[in-house]
Amino acid sequence: MINKRLVVIGGGAAGFFCAINAAKLFPALEIKLIEKSNKLLSKVKISGGGRCNVTHNAPDLIYMSKHYPRGQHFVKKAFSRFFVPDTIEWFRERGVTLKAEPDGRMFPDTDSSQTIIDCLLKEADKYRVKIEMSTAVTALTQAGNGWKVSLQDGSVLEADFVCVAAGGYAQADKFSWLQATGHKIVAPLPSLFTFNMPGNPITELMGVSVPEAHIKIAGTKLQEKGPLLITHWGMSGPGVLRLSAWGARDLAQMQYNFTAIVNWLPAFNENSLLEEMKELRFSMGGQKMHTKNPFGLPQRLWHFLLLQAGLPEEVRWADAPAKDVNKLVKQLVVMECTVKGKTTYKEEFVTCGGIQLSEIDPATMESKLAPNLYFAGEVMDVDGITGGFNFQHAWTSGWIAANSISSKQG
Structure with a gap:
């Protein structure tokens, strides 16, 4: 045979x-x-x-x-x-x-x-x-x-x-x-790739991660929830990688130039977080915003978002200008990040x-x-x-x- x-x-x-x-x-x-x-x-x-x-x-x-x-x-x-x-x-x-x-x-x-x-x-x-x-x-x-x-x-x-x-x-x-x-x-x-954000100051926080963030691509239905990692070139982590897989063809058509919208606190939207901020300003009025982080975010990220909203280190919850608190809310739940390019995941x-x-x-x-x-x-x-x-x-x-x-x- x-x-x-x-x-x-x-x-x-x-x-x-x-x-x-x-x-x-x-x-x-x-x-x-x-x-x-x-x-x-x-x-x-x-x-x-x-x-x-x-x-x-x-x-x-x-x-x-x-x-x-x-x-x-x-x-x-x-x-x-x-x-x-x-x-x-x-x-x-x-x-x-x-x-x-x-x-x-x-x-x-x-x-x-x-x-x-x-x-x-x-x-x-x-x-x-x-x-x-x-x-x-x-x-x-x-x-x-x-x-x-x-x-x-x-x-x-x-x-x-x-x-x-x-x-x-x-x-x-x-x-x-x-x-x-x-x-x-x-x-x-x-398919699996990370988002490059050249010139974005958030890259200074490389190594900081959050266990769950919500990320979506502006102008599309693409969105994903999961761990997010800040890197020296932009954003990575399972949430971003999953989003890159689902959006592989759409993002390629955009030539990897798009806006990613990050919600660092997926339990909130703009309206519900504004309400939460009103209560925090009352309950923690005398405390400094930079030293009291009520959302469990990594401290470096919390400080970064406060500064991006124009809230200096000495400001207390009760004294924070309403316009800056509104900016902080946007930074926390609808942070817009310009993406220009991608990097293969490892x-x-x-x-x-x-x-x-x-x-x-x-x-x-x-x-x-x-x-x-x-x-x-x-x-x-x-x-x-x-x-x-x-x-x-x-x-x-x-x-x-x-x-x-x-x-x-x-």
């Missing part, structure tokens, strides 16, 4: 999960995993500050799917086959226990991404997955029901099955070798765009246009917000592709 061959293109989470699960399910299958760089599982290594945010502790499919700006319906169908509890169990069976944090993010008990990397590499070794690094694919060509995989060094691999798990590309022309298979590409754009580069989802079967991850061609992970037009959602899509799509391929043994 002639062994069949699967070539997996991409040495990230989705590619590894496809390769090792296919190897276990289809023992007669020869599996070759190709990675164009000299690093394997690079995103796994840096995710979650080196802890690896493996997945998200979601209560159900509907909740989970709502965290994908692109591909909600697609992932909902896919998650019905392999979901968060399956991911937890898969790693548990291999000696890796995951824990959930209050915000839903899940990490290995060791708090080390190396635990996940070692687990995946051990499985690849156990099932004899052949790994070739620094090997770039230049073309995929159909050969009957199989494929020819052309490599940069001029060699050609013959494969019965191909799974493309090459990740996202920053430029559309990088997808040309996939377009040549007949697939449409949704133009790629950055090294966690995520794109929206990729293979058009209507051309992929979510039940198998197989191309609807070409037999025995599969996709997994970010190369598809699916992206989630930060918090373990992109990794869950990687595990799910890799597992489904592996199971679909294994069903074709014989």
Whole structure:
């Protein structure tokens, strides 16, 4: 009997999960995993500050799917086959226990991404997955029901099955070798990014964070609530990153020049905060505004907002001019920040765009246009917000592709 061959293109989470699960399910299958760089599982290594945010502790499919700006319906169908509890169990069976944090993010008990990397590499070794690094694919060509995989060094691999798990590309022309298979590409754009605010004095507060702020983009319906971090170039943190994901295409059309409106106190709006200020002026009249911060904001931020409103350090609550208190209210709940440009969030580069989802079967991850061609992970037009959602899509799509391929043994 002639062994069949699967070539997996991409040495990230989705590619590894496809390769090792296919190897276990289809023992007669020869599996070759190709990675164009000299690093394997690079995103796994840096995710979650080196802890690896493996997945998200979601209560159900509907909740989970709502965290994908692109591909909600697609992932909902896919998650019905392999979901968060399956991911937890898969790693548990291999000696890796995951824990959930209050915000839903899940990490290995060791708090080390190396635990996940070692687990995946051990499985690849156990099932004899052949790994070739620094090997770039230049073309995929159909050969009957199989494929020819052309490599940069001029060699050609013959494969019965191909799974493309090459990740996202920053430029559309990088997808040309996939377009040549007949697939449409949704133009790629950055998804998770931070907001640059050149010249804004708030950047002097770099390192200051608030646990919950409300951020919206002026002139649009885009808005998000969550932790906000002030950086030396502008604003970051989960709230901003989630907003960047939901607004990826709209903000690109604006060429990343827009106004962000920040509410540092989401429990208030202008009217309710004005009423609260009247009571504070009465109840804390003799106290200095700078020394008495009644809203629990970081002290440096509170001082900054007071000074921006024209309220000096010595002013008492009772003596604050009404016009300056009104300015303070605006600073607190409708602070306008001019954004000019973006910065990729650390090294966690995520794109929206990729293979058009209507051309992929979510039940198998197989191309609807070409037999025995599969996709997994970010190369598809699916992206989630930060918090373990992109990794869950990687595990799910890799597992489904592996199971679909294994069903074709014989």
